[in-house]
Amino acid sequence: MISVIVTVQNIEKLLPKCLHNIKGQTYRNLQVILIDNGSSDKSGEICDKFAKLDARFHVIHIERGNLSVARNIGLSYAQGEYVCFVNSVDWIDAEMLEYLITINAKFNADTITCRYYEDTIEELLIVSDPIETQFMSKKEAIQLCLAQTRIHSFLCNKLFKLKIFNSNPTIRFDEEIDHYEDLLVAMHCFFKSLICQIKLDRTSSLM
Template sequence: MPKISIIVPVYQVEKYLEKCVNSILGQTFTDFELILVDDGSTDHGPEMCDQYAKQDARVKVIHKKNGGLSDARNAGIDVAQGEYLGFVDSDDYIAPDMYELLYRDITKENADLAICGIYDVYEGHEPKQKPVIHKVMDQQTAIKVIFEGNIISVHAVNKLYRRQIFTKLRYPVGKYHEDSFVILDVLEQCQKIVVDSQQKYFYYHREGSINTEHFSSSQFDFIEAWVKNGERLASMYPQLADVGRQRICFANFMVLDKLIRGQAEHEYAETKKIVHYLRSNFGFIMRNPIFTKQRKISMILLMLSLRLYRIPVMIQKKHNS
């Protein structure tokens, strides 16, 4: 049996798939199986997957009808044979030693979860480096760090999981931001977590991806996920209630920004609810050290008017375009 099962959902990504798969097959850690899950692609992705399987015995391919990212990940989990599980999105790529780093950390510390850092990659922009930390954490500390989000994110893809975590757990089909919906389910099963925030995963923000597409109502799932997480966290660890509240505020900011970038803020009644929630948390946001100076300036503008808040959002959009 392979030590690691790496699961890659594949859907309409023929332009990016070669770079993704080659970055995995070129890992310095070689004891893995690569499960490519063709989620009903209509481009050349399915043929490319089959060709990889012919070239490398570590590659397995699943062909299925389209069910979305969560459904594809779940299909991969169902057939995975590895002692540990990892996920890579098919339009991203990874550093050659990512899984060597994660495997060394999780086995050395006998941990349930190992995490590395992420580069956010935008076309035409140099990825930003973040501070590096290396810590072994208990459950409560890891929840705090991940919820705060400044060093380590909730993404599924920059992690190596002990397989038993997914004995019953699966990703929610039909939900956007599926990683946010399951992060507490994952961490509740972890007693020891190793964080090495060296950036080894390259998260490519492509046009038409979940982070850059025109606004759709599915984006409200992000707020739903963090409201649920906040409520559960307050019950699990009352002393971390403010951490959950901070993340709910962050989710509202993110969705409001996407509404504005998609020029859809006047199309949804939820916009008023988001603005009301953020304004009602003005003092909390301004006192919270997790929110950046720029975010606090934006919050002041929002207290004055949504029209003024729109200005820095559109400036940032232009900068990233």
């Protein structure tokens, strides 16, 4: 099972597309954790509607905090073998999760990442560089993430084994900062991965 943690805050216009995209994943064994972060629009109601119609969706309404607070709360509810993080402004390809899981059945890596698009007003831009499917050392993964070249710190195009977080309680999102908290978590996960990381030459994640 994959736990998908979705952070939501005042995004009622874009939220349905994000949630329908997750609902339509070809990989069906999901636990979708929706963290409604103090929304004052109809975002919370939209989350409740999805949870009512699909038992895989679960909603947690919290008082407004930063993104790190919401993600940490989501982690405390995660029960899957893998976990991924999606912001409500992101959308992921319908086959992304199934593809990553299928590939990892062969390699059994602790962290898996793929390419992603950046959706601008005028066009879709492929942001991350192409690279063939391969194992990658912790050191190389951290270096590439710091350089923001072939591996970027965005989390929506990554799967992490939940055991990385459960075995290392200090790997959490820093609630004292509002920027680059994803970079810190990604690097900590790379460092704690017992098996080298895979980088995939497939554009499976969209945002």
